[in-house]
Amino acid sequence: MKQSKIGPSFVTGIGAGFASAEARQKSSAQAGWQGLVARCAAGDQSALADLYDESNRLVYTIALRMLRDTADAEEITLDVYMQVWKTAGGYSNDRGSVGTWLVMLARTRAIDRLRARESRTRLEDPLPEQTQFPATTPTPEQLAQGSGQRKRVASALGALTPEQRQAVELAVFSGFTHSELAVRLKQPLGTVKTRVRQGMMKLRATLGELV
Numbered sequence: 001m002k003q004s005k006i007g008p009s010f011v012t013g014i015g016a017g018f019a020s021a022e023a024r025q026k027s028s029a030q031a032g033w034q035g036l037v038a039r040c041a042a043g044d045q046s047a048l049a050d051l052y053d054e055s056n057r058l059v060y061t062i063a064l065r066m067l068r069d070t071a072d073a074e075e076i077t078l079d080v081y082m083q084v085w086k087t088a089g090g091y092s093n094d095r096g097s098v099g100t101w102l103v104m105l106a107r108t109r110a111i112d113r114l115r116a117r118e119s120r121t122r123l124e125d126p127l128p129e130q131t132q133f134p135a136t137t138p139t140p141e142q143l144a145q146g147s148g149q150r151k152r153v154a155s156a157l158g159a160l161t162p163e164q165r166q167a168v169e170l171a172v173f174s175g176f177t178h179s180e181l182a183v184r185l186k187q188p189l190g191t192v193k194t195r196v197r198q199g200m201m202k203l204r205a206t207l208g209e210l211v
């Protein structure tokens with residue numbers, strides 16, 4: 001019996017098959033992401049959560065690579081998806097895939113953060129130890145502004161679901177970690193993270209610079 005020989009052409013064909021399958025998988029994922037962006041543009045909040053779950057690792061990796069700080073990278077990642085929510089209606093695949101768009105948003109946000117760091121460093125010159133600053137009291141305008149901001153925050157919190165509000169208040173205002181929240185609320189860690197994430201996204205959409 002003759003033994004079959006596996007030649008270079010056979011190996012090349014197998015490799016091409018795997019590459020083609022991977023390309024089809026990526027194309028399918030991008031098409032799915034385009035559908036989620038379209039749903040975001042129509043005001044579907046669940047689509048934003050789905051897009052975040054499927055693509056946040058890509059955005060976070062870019063931000064972390066540029067900023068080298070996990071807290072900054074996490075904040076940039078949230079900012080990117082808030083920008084997606086606000087500008088989804090203006091997205092066009094003629095400018096590139098959703099993945100390319102997300103990477104561009106992450107890079108732009110990270111560059112802005114790096115520039116802010118540099119500006120802050122230049123401004124933070126040491127002051128003489130003898131410098132004394134007179135005590136100041138808030139002006140009526142400052143008091144009024146603070147009261148208005150508190151009302152906006154209270155109104156934004158009231159727009160959350162009871163579960164999201166409870167998770168956000170405990171995480172942000174009481175300082176509980178996600179793990180501590182999971183124990184306190186008797187919920188799976190993933191559920192707690194989702195509630196906090198979605199709640200913070202809604203607050204950022206409503207309050208903007210205050211969050």
